[in-house]
Amino acid sequence: MDKSRFLKASGITIASSMLSQFLDAQATSAPRTNWSGNLTYSAPSLLEPHTASEVQSTVRNHHHLRALGSRHSFNGIADSIDNQIAPAALKSIDIDSSGRSVMVGSGVRYGDLASVIDAKGFALHNLASLPHISVAGAIATATHGSGIDNGNLATAVSGFEFVAANGELVYLSRTDHPDVFAGAAVHLGALGILTRVALDLQPTYQVAQTVYLDLPFAQLEHHLIDIFSSGYSVSLFTDWQQSRATQVWIKRRSDHSDTVLGAEFYGARRASVKMHPILGHPADACTEQLGIPGPWYERLPHFRMNFTPSSGSELQTEYFVPLDRGYEAIRAVETLRERITPLLFVTELRTIAADDLWMSMAHQRLSLAIHFTWKPEWPAVRQILPEIESKLAPFGPRPHWAKLFTIPGPQLDRQYPRLGDFKALAAKYDPTGKFRNEYLQTNLYST
Numbered sequence: 001m002d003k004s005r006f007l008k009a010s011g012i013t014i015a016s017s018m019l020s021q022f023l024d025a026q027a028t029s030a031p032r033t034n035w036s037g038n039l040t041y042s043a044p045s046l047l048e049p050h051t052a053s054e055v056q057s058t059v060r061n062h063h064h065l066r067a068l069g070s071r072h073s074f075n076g077i078a079d080s081i082d083n084q085i086a087p088a089a090l091k092s093i094d095i096d097s098s099g100r101s102v103m104v105g106s107g108v109r110y111g112d113l114a115s116v117i118d119a120k121g122f123a124l125h126n127l128a129s130l131p132h133i134s135v136a137g138a139i140a141t142a143t144h145g146s147g148i149d150n151g152n153l154a155t156a157v158s159g160f161e162f163v164a165a166n167g168e169l170v171y172l173s174r175t176d177h178p179d180v181f182a183g184a185a186v187h188l189g190a191l192g193i194l195t196r197v198a199l200d201l202q203p204t205y206q207v208a209q210t211v212y213l214d215l216p217f218a219q220l221e222h223h224l225i226d227i228f229s230s231g232y233s234v235s236l237f238t239d240w241q242q243s244r245a246t247q248v249w250i251k252r253r254s255d256h257s258d259t260v261l262g263a264e265f266y267g268a269r270r271a272s273v274k275m276h277p278i279l280g281h282p283a284d285a286c287t288e289q290l291g292i293p294g295p296w297y298e299r300l301p302h303f304r305m306n307f308t309p310s311s312g313s314e315l316q317t318e319y320f321v322p323l324d325r326g327y328e329a330i331r332a333v334e335t336l337r338e339r340i341t342p343l344l345f346v347t348e349l350r351t352i353a354a355d356d357l358w359m360s361m362a363h364q365r366l367s368l369a370i371h372f373t374w375k376p377e378w379p380a381v382r383q384i385l386p387e388i389e390s391k392l393a394p395f396g397p398r399p400h401w402a403k404l405f406t407i408p409g410p411q412l413d414r415q416y417p418r419l420g421d422f423k424a425l426a427a428k429y430d431p432t433g434k435f436r437n438e439y440l441q442t443n444l445y446s447t
């Protein structure tokens with residue numbers, strides 16, 4: 001029921017701020033897909049609240065709900081048998097300059113936030129490959145960028161507010177709730193519907209991006225750490241052919257006293273034109289390269305805000321392994337190159353600092369992430385994933401929560417020593433399973 005019909009039917013006048021405490025968010029039922037289009041959500045209805053109190057009443061009034069962010073996940077993690085709730089209208093950005101912190105509404109995307117904090121002299125520690133994703137949805141899945149000393153994006157969260165299953169607002173913070181906060185930050189959408197997130201800020205900085213071409217894999221055997229430490233954020237791309245990284249993207253902070261990058265880098269040569277990670281794709285969609293310095297938020301992502309990131313119609317998979325076994329893991333995957341390459345747009349290799357967040361793929365492990373951007377050919381990709389997972393099994397792979405994988409739930413259990421504690425935390429805020437969905441059931445609750 002909309003607000004005016006409610007007023008007529010009830011015959012009473014209630015201030016609209018009070019009214020929003022009783023009314024549900026507006027619901028629509030048009031079919032919805034994720035960003036890539038590989039998944040049509042099965043949830044019949046989408047609820048779109050405009051205030052935190054509308055989120056509260058919506059949560060109170062429904063038995064099953066799942067939050068939907070900017071829809072960039074490739075699997076059913078944001079799906080529901082019943083309702084999705086998208087707080088995209090919660091767009092507040094409040095900077096606390098003295099506390100070096102920003103509080104954002106859960107509808108805010110990194111691309112909305114970056115220029116606002118930069119204008120006030122602040123920056124985030126890192127960004128993912130694209131700025132288009134929501135903060136609440138990115139931290140849910142431990143979304144990450146690269147950098148040997150850079151934790152995933154959830155490591156910058158100092159607190160967040162959410163609506164628990166009973167409709168109450170809860171605020172958890174790193175300082176006031178240090179024990180459960182480490183469990184809650186990578187929340188997988190399982191605790192409730194986030195309404196606000198607080199992020200750590202640091203003084204703004206400039207970054208210059210330089211690309212090198214054709215780095216032999218043989219260089220990784222003894223120089224893996226040196227290569228990934230050569231910049232603030234480093235990515236290697238490969239098509240798995242000819243035993244080489246096709247491109248190395250080195251993002252260096254101007255305020256870090258680095259040595260000058262030369263024309264040659266571990267056998268690779270410096271690119272003299274701007275590159276797209278997928279060979280043959282136009283580079284206009286990519287952030288500035290060629291060593292030209294610019295603001296952190298226009299260099300740390302690979303892709304620009306107003307352009308389609310990556311390929312567009314694609315699938316993605318990513319596995320985290322310990323960095324100290326990274327070279328072995330790369331060589332193990334390489335043995336499948338003749339099967340992988342025909343299905344692949346590109347592979348990216350990145351590093352992520354170890355953290356203490358219970359459900360983070362980098363939990364207590366400095367990690368190498370081996371990522372695959374696949375062509376949209378799911379039946380064939382579905383066949384090769386178990387083979388890659390079997391090659392990576394000796395390294396204890398942890399799949400990215402938001403991407404496509406086939407590792408069974410009981411095997412995932414073994415990779416997350418705090419999973420039992422996370423389930424207990426979820427049960428505390430959601431005792432009836434209001435926020436559970438098939439994805440969580442399969443991957444977290446199958447044993």
Ligand SMILES: Cc1cc2nc3c(=O)[nH]c(=O)nc-3n(C[C@H](O)[C@H](O)[C@H](O)COP(=O)(O)OP(=O)(O)OC[C@H]3O[C@@H](n4cnc5c(N)ncnc54)[C@H](O)[C@@H]3O)c2cc1C
Pocket residue numbers: 035036066067068069070071072073074077078087106128129130133134135136137138139140141142143144145188189190192193194195309310400402403
């Ligand atoms: C082109 C492309 C590039 C990508 N690059 C990277 C990358 O560089 N690094 C990386 O790690 N990942 C990357 N990803 C994956 C992406 O970061 C994750 O899928 C991320 O979780 C997407 O966030 P979202 O806002 O789209 O959330 P959705 O996909 O909509 O949802 C993800 C999860 O967040 C939960 N959620 C969303 N909002 C809320 C809320 N308000 N309250 C509670 N739960 C909520 C959902 O329930 C769901 O569980 C990429 C994806 C694409 C499509």
